[in-house]
Amino acid sequence: MESDKVVEVAGLHQRYGDFEAVRGVSFEVSAGEVFALLGTNGAGKTTTMETVEGFRPAHAGTVRVLGRDPHRERRRIGGQMGVMLQESGLFPELTVAETLDLWCDLIPGARPRDRLLERVGLAGQAAVRARQLSGGQKRRLELALAIAGRPRVLFLDEPTTGMDPQSRRATWQIIRDLAAEGAGVLLTTHYLEEAEQLADRLAIMHRGRVELSGTVAQVLAGSGDRISFRVPAQVAVAELPRLGGDPPRITATGGGPAATYTLPGPLLQQSLRELLNWAADRRLELAGLQVRSASLEDVFLRIAGRPAAEEARR
Numbered sequence: 001m002e003s004d005k006v007v008e009v010a011g012l013h014q015r016y017g018d019f020e021a022v023r024g025v026s027f028e029v030s031a032g033e034v035f036a037l038l039g040t041n042g043a044g045k046t047t048t049m050e051t052v053e054g055f056r057p058a059h060a061g062t063v064r065v066l067g068r069d070p071h072r073e074r075r076r077i078g079g080q081m082g083v084m085l086q087e088s089g090l091f092p093e094l095t096v097a098e099t100l101d102l103w104c105d106l107i108p109g110a111r112p113r114d115r116l117l118e119r120v121g122l123a124g125q126a127a128v129r130a131r132q133l134s135g136g137q138k139r140r141l142e143l144a145l146a147i148a149g150r151p152r153v154l155f156l157d158e159p160t161t162g163m164d165p166q167s168r169r170a171t172w173q174i175i176r177d178l179a180a181e182g183a184g185v186l187l188t189t190h191y192l193e194e195a196e197q198l199a200d201r202l203a204i205m206h207r208g209r210v211e212l213s214g215t216v217a218q219v220l221a222g223s224g225d226r227i228s229f230r231v232p233a234q235v236a237v238a239e240l241p242r243l244g245g246d247p248p249r250i251t252a253t254g255g256g257p258a259a260t261y262t263l264p265g266p267l268l269q270q271s272l273r274e275l276l277n278w279a280a281d282r283r284l285e286l287a288g289l290q291v292r293s294a295s296l297e298d299v300f301l302r303i304a305g306r307p308a309a310e311e312a313r314r
């Protein structure tokens with residue numbers, strides 16, 4: 001039976017001279033799935049992406065795209081791969097229509113040009129030269145080029161950079177539709193909301209490693225819901241209750257010290273009740289009271305904040 005995995009990466013290492021940019025990365029992308037690679041600057045996302053796209057051989061580990069080595073067997077699978085690089089490769093003097101015509105002529109069975117333009121929202125810009133397009137419009141033209149050949153696997157490196165919120169949402173819908181039609185999509189992004197909205201699964205990279213991966217819910221599980229409030233002036237920090245067994249973390253804010261409790265999910269409601277009862281018994285008002293679920297940003301910042309010394313020990 002043919003595997004539904006369109007991308008398989010196992011124990012990938014990649015070096016630039018003495019510097020190891022990717023240090024044992026593994027993940028898989030299935031047909032019909034959107035997989036997002038997130039990470040801090042320099043984490044190794046683009047290096048990983050370029051290796052999976054076949055632009056460089058793996059230094060160690062295995063990479064398969066549609067069951068084949070994307071570097072050695074690129075010719076066999078290239079026609080089934082759609083690639084949108086981080087850097088624009090458009091010819092500045094060609095119009096949008098000319099750009100697509102040039103590209104589509106090279107691809108057997110390419111989608112019709114006008115359908116592509118409509119799909120990426122550039123139908124009104126067919127006669128505009130590439131150099132005159134806005135940053136977001138350029139990205140959409142590059143997306144049109146990437147999907148022209150009806151790829152089974154689509155690689156998108158920061159696909160919505162430079163787009164306004166409306167274009168970004170429209171692009172997310174295009175990507176969702178492509179996945180619903182059966183394409184496997186691997187994308188990198190710096191927009192956490194993009195990953196939250198779009199990705200069936202994601203991996204967060206930091207300094208060449210995958211630190212966390214799974215569905216958004218799996219990545220957030222165990223990250224802790226939060227309760228925070230400003231410490232009332234008449235209460236000493238030591239008098240604050242323990243919630244879920246732990247004392248709060250105290251931080252300085254413009255309005256005085258703030259207390260934050262990070263709780264495992266199932267304890268949120270019970271802990272909130274305990275806190276409100278504690279405050280009611282003392283007739284205290286908890287100014288700035290906030291209750292919120294863990295966000296991808298919390299998880300990301302925690303990983304990004306890991307000191308280099310901690311990495312070196314691992």
Ligand SMILES: Nc1ncnc2c1ncn2[C@@H]1O[C@H](COP(=O)(O)OP(=O)(O)OP(=O)(O)O)[C@@H](O)[C@H]1O
Pocket residue numbers: 016019021039040041042043044045046047048
């Ligand atoms: N050609 C190169 N030669 C030497 N070092 C490189 C080269 N390309 C990338 N690097 C280094 O490898 C590391 C990973 O870079 P990469 O571009 O893969 O990260 P990234 O996660 O895509 O970063 P960003 O989010 O900033 O685009 C960085 O430290 C970078 O400086």
